[in-house]
Amino acid sequence: EAQVTQNPRYLITVTGKKLTVTCSQNMNHEYMSWYRQDPGLGLRQIYYSMNVEVTDKGDVPEGYKVSRKEKRNFPLILESPSPNQTSLYFCASSPNRDVAQPQHFGDGTRLSIL
Amino acid sequence: AQSVTQLDSHVSVSEGTPVLLRCNYSSSYSPSLFWYVQHPNKGLQLLLKYTSAATLVKGINGFEAEFKKSETSFHLTKPSAHMSDAAEYFCVVSWFSGGYNKLIFGAGTRLAVHP
Numbered sequence: 001e002a003q004v005t006q007n008p009r010y011l012i013t014v015t016g017k018k019l020t021v022t023c024s025q026n027m028n029h030e031y032m033s034w035y036r037q038d039p040g041l042g043l044r045q046i047y048y049s050m051n052v053e054v055t056d057k058g059d060v061p062e063g064y065k066v067s068r069k070e071k072r073n074f075p076l077i078l079e080s081p082s083p084n085q086t087s088l089y090f091c092a093s094s095p096n097r098d099v100a101q102p103q104h105f106g107d108g109t110r111l112s113i114l
Numbered sequence: 115a116q117s118v119t120q121l122d123s124h125v126s127v128s129e130g131t132p133v134l135l136r137c138n139y140s141s142s143y144s145p146s147l148f149w150y151v152q153h154p155n156k157g158l159q160l161l162l163k164y165t166s167a168a169t170l171v172k173g174i175n176g177f178e179a180e181f182k183k184s185e186t187s188f189h190l191t192k193p194s195a196h197m198s199d200a201a202e203y204f205c206v207v208s209w210f211s212g213g214y215n216k217l218i219f220g221a222g223t224r225l226a227v228h229p
Binding site: 004031035040041042043044045048090092097098099100102103105106107108 | 123150155157160165210217
């Protein structure tokens with residue numbers, strides 16, 4: 001089954017404790033991205049990746065890092081989480097950067113930073 | 115500048131009545147437009163997309179949307195609501211600029227369906 005898998009689904013942690021949210025897709029997609037969803041704001045893009053070793057900032061990159069060492073994986077790293085990063089996070093992938101291609105989304109990761 | 119406005123944050127309908135979720139966009143480019151649905155505790159699922167072909171687009175679960183360039187709108191409709199349609203809906207604009215694929219999501223419309 002074609003899917004985007006995020007882990008963990010839920011995480012409660014404390015300020016300053018580094019964490020990583022993993023994202024993996026099994027569709028051989030080139031394009032992957034991370035979004036955060038906050039009430040009344042829709043989804044905002046954090047980082048995206050065109051292909052292996054090619055990443056770039058989205059609209060709200062501050063406080064986040066990503067890497068793309070393999071095509072299937074695109075982890076999101078919070079080096080020193082803060083309460084304003086409490087949010088619902090989604091990883092998405094699409095075959096390539098063609099604007100007509102829809103995104104395939106994971107089921108989300110709800111992060112609470114205390 | 116590109117933008118997406120979903121005109122209603124909440125819409126409530128009775129089962130069996132029509133659904134209308136409104137979306138206006140602003141784009142300097144020729145955009146692709148999408149509607150996604152999000153059920154509780156799930157990711158976003160594609161309902162339908164417009165990519166400069168037919169202006170009336172049919173999607174899954176009986177939904178359709180009409181692209182009206184003169185009104186810069188892409189409203190989502192369904193003739194008869196079902197209880198399972200209760201979810202949050204997002205209108206999305208996508209365009210290509212500077213070598214990169216850009217997307218903007220609307221703020222979302224939460225659809226409630228009453229028996």
